[in-house]
Amino acid sequence: MIARPFGGGKEFALPFQMRTVDLIRKKRNGEELTDKEIEFLVENYTRGAIPDYQMAAFLMAVYYSNLSENEVTALTLAMLNSGRRVDLSDLDGAKVDKHSTGGVGDKTSLIAAPIAAAAGVVVPMISGRGLGHTGGTVDKLESIPGFRTRLSVEEFRANLNAHRLCFMGQTDEIVPADQKLYALRDVTASVESLPLIAASIMSKKLAEGMDGLVLDVKVGSGAFLKRQLEARKLAQLMVTIGRRMNKRVHALLTDMDQPLGYAVGNALEIMEVSQTLQSQGPADLTQLSIELAARMINLANPGPGLEAAREQASALLASGAAFTKLQEVIAAQGGNPDVLNQFELLPNASGAREILSPRSGYVTRINAEDIGQAAVLLGAGRDTIDRPIDPAVGVILERKVGEKVAAGGRLCTLYHTDDARLEEAAQLVEDAFHISAAAPEQRQLVLEVIQ
Amino acid sequence: MIARPFGGGKEFALPFQMRTVDLIRKKRNGEELTDKEIEFLVENYTRGAIPDYQMAAFLMAVYYSNLSENEVTALTLAMLNSGRRVDLSDLDGAKVDKHSTGGVGDKTSLIAAPIAAAAGVVVPMISGRGLGHTGGTVDKLESIPGFRTRLSVEEFRANLNAHRLCFMGQTDEIVPADQKLYALRDVTASVESLPLIAASIMSKKLAEGMDGLVLDVKVGSGAFLKRQLEARKLAQLMVTIGRRMNKRVHALLTDMDQPLGYAVGNALEIMEVSQTLQSQGPADLTQLSIELAARMINLANPGPGLEAAREQASALLASGAAFTKLQEVIAAQGGNPDVLNQFELLPNASGAREILSPRSGYVTRINAEDIGQAAVLLGAGRDTIDRPIDPAVGVILERKVGEKVAAGGRLCTLYHTDDARLEEAAQLVEDAFHISAAAPEQRQLVLEVIQ
Secondary structure (H helix, E strand, O other): OOOOOOOOOOOOOOOOHHHHHHHHHHHHOOOOOOHHHHHHHHHHHHOOOOOHHHHHHHHHHHHHHOOOHHHHHHHHHHHHOOOOOOOOOOOOOOEEEEEEOOOOOOOOHHHHHHHHHHOOOEEEEEEOOOEOOEOOHHHHHHOOOOOOOOOOHHHHHHHHHHHOEEEEEOOOOOOHHHHHHHHHHHHHOOOOOHHHHHHHHHHHHHHOOOOEEEEEEEEOOOOOEOOHHHHHHHHHHHHHHHHHOOOEEEEEEEEOOOOOOOEEOHHHHHHHHHHHHOOOOOHHHHHHHHHHHHHHHHHHOOOOOHHHHHHHHHHHHHOOHHHHHHHHHHHHOOOOHHHHOOHHHOOOOOEEEEEEOOOOEEEEEEOHHHHHHHHHHHOOOOOOOOOOOOOOOEEEEOOOOOOEEOOOOEEEEEEEOOOOOHHHHHHHHHHHEEEEOOOOOOOOOEEEEEO | OOOOOOOOOOOOOOOOHHHHHHHHHHHHOOOOOOHHHHHHHHHHHHOOOOOHHHHHHHHHHHHHHOOOHHHHHHHHHHHHOOOOOOOOOOOOOOEEEEEEOOOOOOOOHHHHHHHHHHOOOEEEEEEOOOEOOEOOHHHHHOOOOOOOOOOOHHHHHHHHHHHOEEEEEOOOOOOHHHHHHHHHHHHOOOOOOHHHHHHHHHHHHHHOOOOEEEEEEEEOOOOOEOOHHHHHHHHHHHHHHHHHOOOEEEEEEEEOOOOOOOEEOHHHHHHHHHHHHOOOOOHHHHHHHHHHHHHHHHHHOOOOOHHHHHHHHHHHHHOOHHHHHHHHHHHHOOOOHHHHOOHHHOOOOOEEEEEEOOOOEEEEEEOHHHHHHHHHHHOOOOOOOOOOOOOOOEEEEOOOOOOEEOOOOEEEEEEEOOOOOHHHHHHHHHHHEEEEOOOOOOOOOEEEEEO
8 A cells, every 4th residue: 555645635525435436446357346336336426425536437447347238237227217217108009219329310210200100109209419420309300490399208298198209308307317427428538438328328218118129320430339340239238238128129230431311400301301201302211211110110019020010111101191290299399390391491591502523433432420520510510518509501412422423513512501610611521522433332221130 | 429418418617628538538548648738637637627537537547558658757747846846956965765665564764764864865755654554654753752744845954954864744735736646546446556656656756856766665465566567567667757857766676475574563663663773673674774775875876886885884774873863863853862762752552462373383474464454453554544543552573484483472462552453453463374384485575676
């Protein structure tokens, strides 16, 4: 033991320190914590009895030492128990949600959820806001004038009862431990830990009262996880947590090496959602949304099989039933459902800037992270959680990977209202497009399914 | 990027967070920080601009990712620059200190320093209090009635000028960064990091104004470092830091598999110091003290060589010059120098309890940590920095490793004033002694020298 400097001992008056330091040390040494020990940490941290500095050290130890399946399940449960759970047991039918780890142009929730709800599935969807280069479902919906996502748990339940689908923003009542832990991880560089990510996602989803969950784990340049190996590990962790909690979970690893669809930006994405629900959407977005909806339908009612669920999902899209369902939900949450037909009712940008191709050839790559960052520069996203966003602005791609473009042909258009960082955004987008003489190999959209 | 929960973002109003989190992430990813970056962290943490939770995460990242030689040197320098340095440049002669990483019964500082000072070396000794099972030099000296270790830097300089040796307790003025960092490491399980230990020790020693330093790195059951490999790494780190700061450093790895000498406990150790300075001390303590003193003399004046320094140190011990020097220093710092001849002037325990051998044989092992812990139970040490200690109590060994003992023969005596935990201490001490039929192999006291 090294002698501690006399007189320099900071006074730590809080209780639990002795026990907490032992648990940090245990994890640091790579040992497995018991369920009770993890519960102790989460419960006391949430109520302020364990200080931030001890939890920060613990989280960094987890980053390096990892968590076992037992530990990550115990962590999820402890986080879940930190707040209120939504009880949907008295609602008829299976409750199935869909969650994406976040991608650029990813608006599949707004298409797959109405399809599933139109098929009779109850979809309790509590979503986050975007941070960084990927947009959040709540931000997209709030570009619809009047749309309310700040609901009480009671309103959420009532809307689900009436319409089978409700979109709600996150609230302090549900999983407060996650909110506190996430904020701490964000400023202490322990966000990128797979078990911490898995426990964060699963605790929130379990708190919604769902029976099944379809996970869309994005992989590639536009995703949080750049490598398929890591995405697979995360998916496996979440499927395991689900199984241990007796919930059915399907996880799809999907390609995020280019943006999904053509639109990136909040109101622009609502327009693309509308087009897609009217069978006029981009092929990749349509295909993935139907696959996710089919998985939701299949989890709710496995009997007829996945192929039948796919056919049902396609039919509900083609018939306009899903479109009608989204209109119904928009109206129910205070929005004007006419925005889906009259885009001039949505916020519109005041300026447009075209980005042209410097040469002819094939688009071989579109760096999705750069496109997302350009949208953030235009005001579509935020770097810090309290910054307001501009719902009107964003990027519309004119070419996607594999398509031909002529020299001087349009690659994309930037929609802006404030040109302060327009040049910076334009440069980023120009660099994001890679043009070559040879056509690239075709990539699969769904890379892998883990269930 | 995973969406951050809305509304849950804790408000962090402090500046520097963005930059700090990038530096934590850089270290976490195993990259090397620049001198400027380390300076940024230490300076802003010391003045309170970087919060504890970020530093806790950084320290845990250092625990796992380690620090390069460049980084540990920059850290030492930044810590050194956090407070006041003692300027001894106008004092004649080389300034050489000696530091031990802490062992049970280790009172070599009180013997080697007077020898070196008697040889003309200036010995500026700022020491810590004990924490855990190893005693601190300041605690031992304070068992001498009237002895003052709470000195101002001015008093310290004046005493060094007059007597060439002064013992001072740690103060807030010197290396405040270390005090703050150590307190945080203590409650976040990042004490056991070799670069953090090295920077902590070296920053304090460099702040003393020393030109050279002899390090006694203890290895074994009674030491902080149980394995020679780790002790070697720590010694190499400290020698490297010294070289980069243009200071001469010799590091000795020495055996701490049994207590050093026979006495463990503050006043008991002062008595043993006195005996040793009068050539009546235990062989191991005498040998190591002379070796350390010789290294101090050699660092101050390398010309004549180490062997000559050893002869000089032995002669100054034998002549009583070192004994006289310690008496002089005790008087200068307010203590009664007669304690060294009249032990009844020192605090004396009221009770004694003999521990007898259950069988005859050779002592093959004495677990030093258990002996140290027993002394703590009797009141000789503290578990927390603010607990008072009892200077009178402790353990006197009657047998050391390699010696024979008869069945029922005395192994050691516990000196106590309060018998609340006496039985517990007695049990611990009994278990600490291993008695076997065969004599153990002889161990070397100095295992290795790194310079």
